[in-house]
Amino acid sequence: MGWEKDLPPGEQLVRCFRPFLEYLAASDLAPKTIQKHVDNLWVLGGEIIRDLNETPSSAAACNGLGLIAIQRQDPGTARGYFEKAVALDADLVEAQLNLGLIYKMAGDRAHARQCFETFLAKASPTQYREIIPKVRETLLVVLTVFDDDQRIFEAVCAGASGYLLKKTPAPRLIEGIREAAAGGAPMSPEIASRVMALFRQVRPAPAPGHDLTPHEQRLLQLLVDGHNYKTAAVELGVSVNTISFHLRRIYDKLHVHSKSEAVSKALRNQIVG
Numbered sequence: 001m002g003w004e005k006d007l008p009p010g011e012q013l014v015r016c017f018r019p020f021l022e023y024l025a026a027s028d029l030a031p032k033t034i035q036k037h038v039d040n041l042w043v044l045g046g047e048i049i050r051d052l053n054e055t056p057s058s059a060a061a062c063n064g065l066g067l068i069a070i071q072r073q074d075p076g077t078a079r080g081y082f083e084k085a086v087a088l089d090a091d092l093v094e095a096q097l098n099l100g101l102i103y104k105m106a107g108d109r110a111h112a113r114q115c116f117e118t119f120l121a122k123a124s125p126t127q128y129r130e131i132i133p134k135v136r137e138t139l140l141v142v143l144t145v146f147d148d149d150q151r152i153f154e155a156v157c158a159g160a161s162g163y164l165l166k167k168t169p170a171p172r173l174i175e176g177i178r179e180a181a182a183g184g185a186p187m188s189p190e191i192a193s194r195v196m197a198l199f200r201q202v203r204p205a206p207a208p209g210h211d212l213t214p215h216e217q218r219l220l221q222l223l224v225d226g227h228n229y230k231t232a233a234v235e236l237g238v239s240v241n242t243i244s245f246h247l248r249r250i251y252d253k254l255h256v257h258s259k260s261e262a263v264s265k266a267l268r269n270q271i272v273g
Helices: 009-026 031-052 058-071 075-087 093-105 110-123 125-134 149-158 172-180 189-200 215-222 231-234 239-253 259-268
Strands: 141-144 161-167
Touching: 009 031, 031 215, 058 075, 058 093, 058 231, 075 093, 093 110, 141 172, 149 161, 161 172, 161 189, 215 231, 215 239, 215 259, 231 239
Parallel strands: 141 161
Antiparallel strands: none
């Protein structure tokens, strides 16, 4: 990945670090070697943060350092960087999501909920998909002022359990939460009407000709569920190299180039559940 001179330095940091972290996670390197490389990234990232000082563009850099801190199994430091990223740029939705996950792991449900609500309020419809695998035991009911078909469709496809408008009376909101907890799908009346109209326009797509083997479909399902290379290897009882081999075949068959693209296409085309 080349350096793009028009991007802010903080974004460059994230773009450069992330592929390397993914490579380390999927490699067969010894744990000590992986730790050495992560430590080197940590030192480099710290120097970049100091050089950037408190400029707004360093919010992305702080988010990148938070991701490295998680790799170092240091959630306390990760939390500090994610909080700084959010303070520098409240519209950096990825940092809001990451901070919410850190709060969630720490048992701070109130702050986690606040971060997730901010993420959902500020993220584009397609970004909703990012939060589902990471908080899949949490039921998400969208509460919004938007009632356009595109946002409704994207939210439902991304896994939202309900869709309520902000003008919904408080008693109905409470009822909707209980309905979702009981396995229902609460929707404002006008939203339910639009959903029905949308589905009347949609015809089931023919089975995509992806030609994935059963084993490849199981691996793709694990990726959709949030597994990485190593945890998928453990789940399937194979080596990380075997996972990499099958992933390359999956990418070729789906005509994609990355894990995120494969997951997105699997969900969009209903290749897996």
